[in-house]
Structure formats: structure tokens, C-alpha cells
Amino acid sequence: MEVGGSNSNRRNSRILKALSLLYLGMVVLSLLLLHQPSYEPGVSFVLLYLVAAVAVTAAVALLLLPTDQFTEGFCAVVYVSWAVFVALAVFFSGGVSSELHALYWPLLLAAALHGSWRIGLSALISTLVGYVLAMLPVILVDAADAEDPVLIFFRLGVLALMGLFALFIVRNLPGSETFGDEYSVDEDGSVLVDQVTGEIESHRDAQVAVILVDPGRNLEDLDLLLERVHSRIGEPVLLGEGSVFGVVLSGLDERGVESAARRTLAASGSLGSEETRVGAALYPRDARSPEDLLAAAGQALEAAFETESPSAIVFAGKNALRGGGRKGSSQSTP
Numbered sequence: 001m002e003v004g005g006s007n008s009n010r011r012n013s014r015i016l017k018a019l020s021l022l023y024l025g026m027v028v029l030s031l032l033l034l035h036q037p038s039y040e041p042g043v044s045f046v047l048l049y050l051v052a053a054v055a056v057t058a059a060v061a062l063l064l065l066p067t068d069q070f071t072e073g074f075c076a077v078v079y080v081s082w083a084v085f086v087a088l089a090v091f092f093s094g095g096v097s098s099e100l101h102a103l104y105w106p107l108l109l110a111a112a113l114h115g116s117w118r119i120g121l122s123a124l125i126s127t128l129v130g131y132v133l134a135m136l137p138v139i140l141v142d143a144a145d146a147e148d149p150v151l152i153f154f155r156l157g158v159l160a161l162m163g164l165f166a167l168f169i170v171r172n173l174p175g176s177e178t179f180g181d182e183y184s185v186d187e188d189g190s191v192l193v194d195q196v197t198g199e200i201e202s203h204r205d206a207q208v209a210v211i212l213v214d215p216g217r218n219l220e221d222l223d224l225l226l227e228r229v230h231s232r233i234g235e236p237v238l239l240g241e242g243s244v245f246g247v248v249l250s251g252l253d254e255r256g257v258e259s260a261a262r263r264t265l266a267a268s269g270s271l272g273s274e275e276t277r278v279g280a281a282l283y284p285r286d287a288r289s290p291e292d293l294l295a296a297a298g299q300a301l302e303a304a305f306e307t308e309s310p311s312a313i314v315f316a317g318k319n320a321l322r323g324g325g326r327k328g329s330s331q332s333t334p
Contacts, residue, residue: 009235010198012070012114016078019110020059023082023103027052027059030100034093041094048092055085075114076122082107083123087130096135096152104131104159112166124163131156189294191237192246196290199250200283208283209249209257210297212239214304215268216275216311219243228267233260246297254282254315261313269311277304281316 031052034043058081086103093100104127111123135152192210199208213236215225222243226236234247249260261278268276279301287293296316304314 009067009070010202012072012075013065013067015110015113016070016075017063019082019106020062022106024056024059026103026106027055030089030093030103033099039099041097041099043094044092048089051085051088051092055082055089058082058085072114072116072118075116075119079107079111079119079123080126083126083130086127087134090131091134101131101155105162108159108162108166117167120163120167124160124167127159127163128156131159187240189239189291192239192248192294193290195235195237195248196283196293199248200290203250206251207253207285208293209252209280210246210293211249211257211261211264211278211280212244212246212297212301213261213264213268214244214277214301215271215273216277218272218274219268220272225267225271225273229264232263232267244301246294257282258313258315265311265313274310276311277301278313279304279316280313286316 031049033039034045034048062078083104086100086107089103090098090100107123107127108120111120114120196208196210213229215222219225226238226245229236229245229247234249236245236247238245247260247264249257252260257280261280264278265276279297279299281287281293281296281300283290283293286296300314300316304312307314
């Protein structure tokens with residue numbers, strides 16, 4: 001079952017849709033430039049128009065895609081595709097003498113805005129490879145004059161430095177992912193509260209849920225568990241320095257939230273954990289504010305530790321336990 005889009009998906013969507021609008025304008029300006037009498041390099045207009053048509057179609061398609069589509073992997077593919085389009089445009093508009101190299105810069109700079117080193121690295125590598133391939137025919141046939149090789153390697157060096165600078169930004173800006181810390185750490189609950197607030201404002205007629213997970217003992221690899229939760233359920237947020245984490249879901253009923261919680265239990269169990277506990281709360285059923293919703297999920301997680309089952313899912317706001325256990329204000333699904 002597909003869960004609602006996470007904050008990272010919404011951010012990725014905004015960035016790529018803004019980039020698509022930018023490239024739509026830059027494609028139009030580029031075609032106007034190439035038709036000016038002062039433009040000297042030779043242009044293969046038929047092939048260039050085919051590339052421009054594909055690029056415009058891709059940009060329009062990105063504007064129409066839903067937010068949930070903009071995962072990290074999808075964004076990386078988009079940047080690779082844009083790098084291919086730009087390389088073809090450079091090649092068909094004069095190659096080494098082309099004036100369309102400026103189309104590369106938004107790729108490298110926009111990638112840093114995602115806060116993901118994987119997206120930034122994908123944009124950098126695809127840009128450098130695309131540029132080299134666009135220049136390769138000139139290099140192989142030795143058709144360039146004495147100054148062209150210097151110009152080629154100068155541009156290549158500038159692109160590489162720009163891409164490395166973007167990766168540096170990703171690594172060092174607060175709140176961005178780094179090579180050794182891929183997920184947000186929430187010291188006081190503010191990150192989860194902000195996510196819940198965003199989901200409530202975006203989906204006013206839908207339920208919003210918070211699930212808190214304690215993987216328990218003997219977990220082999222917390223990073224791998226977080227990666228699996230991120231790909232299958234939603235964006236995990238670590239709570240403090242321990243292994244407890246939370247996930248915000250939207251657009252799901254209680255059955256859907258329970259299914260997501262069960263998948264978390266299964267992922268944790270597959271990595272050796274023996275005592276995974278999950279607490280869940282739903283807005284507006286269990287709380288009327290993001291802060292109260294997080295508190296209700298925390299109380300449900302505490303109740304999960306009072307069950308006799310080695311693993312348990314406890315829902316806030318119920319009068320009886322399901323599947324055995326003590327009576328109380330929570331619901332347990334061992």
C-alpha cells in the first residue's frame with residue numbers, strides 16, 4: 001500500500017518543477033539565440049529541434065506528476081536525463097564552440113537544494129560524462145585548433161569544481177543529508193511536529209498518523225532498517241541518539257496504518273531484532289493538534305512495552321486491546 005508523500009518528496013517536487021519551468025524558458029531563449037545572425041557556430045537545426053521537443057515534453061510531464069513520484073531515486077534519474085538533453089543540445093549547436101554550456105549550471109546548483117548527496121553526485125557525474133561525450137568527436141578527429149583543447153578542459157574543470165562545491169553545501173548545511181548521517185535527528189520532537197503540521201495543512205480532509213518505533217535489542221543494522229522503512233513506508237526521523245524513530249503518514253485509515261506498522265515489525269525482525277515495539281496515533285481521532293498527536297503516539301509506545309508479547313503494535317485512543325493483553329486506553333496487535 002502506498003503511503004502519503006513525505007516532506008522530502010514535497011521538497012523534491014517543488015525543486016524539480018521549478019527547474020522544469022526554468023528549463024522551458026532557457027530552451028526558448030536558446031533557440032532564439034541560435035537563430036540570431038551573430039551566432040557563428042554551425043547548428044544542426046533538425047536534430048536540435050528534436051532534442052528540444054523531447055526536453056520540453058519531459059519538462060511538462062514533470063509539472064504534471066504527483067508529489068509521491070518525486071523520490072530520491074526518481075530525482076537522480078531526472079538529473080541524468082537533463083544532463084543528456086543538455087549534452088545533445090551543446091553537440092548539435094556547435095560542440096566546443098557552442099554557447100549553450102550555461103544550461104549545465106542549473107543542474108549542478110539545483111541538485112544541492114535537495115539536501116541529498118546522492119542526487120548531487122548523480123547530477124555531477126552525468127554532467128561531466130555528458131560534456132565529455134559532447135566534446136568527444138572533436139577530440140577524436142583532432143579537428144580542434146590549438147586553443148580548443150584548453151577551452152574544453154577549462155570548462156570541464158569549472159563544471160567539476162561547481163559540482164564539488166554543491167556537494168560540499170549538501171554535506172555541511174544544517175538539516176542536509178551527509179555521507180555518514182542520512183536521516184534527520186529530532187532532539188525535541190520539533191521535526192515530527194513540523195511534518196505533522198505540513199501533512200494536516202496539505203491533506204485537510206484526510207487522517208494523519210504518527211507511528212513511533214523502538215526496534216529493541218539485537219538489531220543488526222539500524223541504517224539498513226531506516227533505509228527499508230524509507231523505501232517501503234515513509235521518511236523516518238530518529239528521536240535523539242538512540243534507535244527509536246518516528247514516521248508520519250497521511251491519507252491512511254487505521255487498517256492502512258496498522259499495515260505500515262506490521263511492515264516495520266517485519267523489517268526489524270528480518271534484521272535480528274527480538275522486541276520491536278510500535279506506538280501509533282491518528283489525527284483527528286486521537287488528538288487535535290500536532291503536539292498532542294505526538295504525545296499520544298508516545299503514550300501508545302510506552303503501553304506497547306507493558307504487553308507480554310515480544311513484539312507489539314499499540315494504537316492510542318481505544319478502550320480495549322485486540323489480540324490479548326491488559327485492558328486500557330490502547331489497542332495492541334501482537
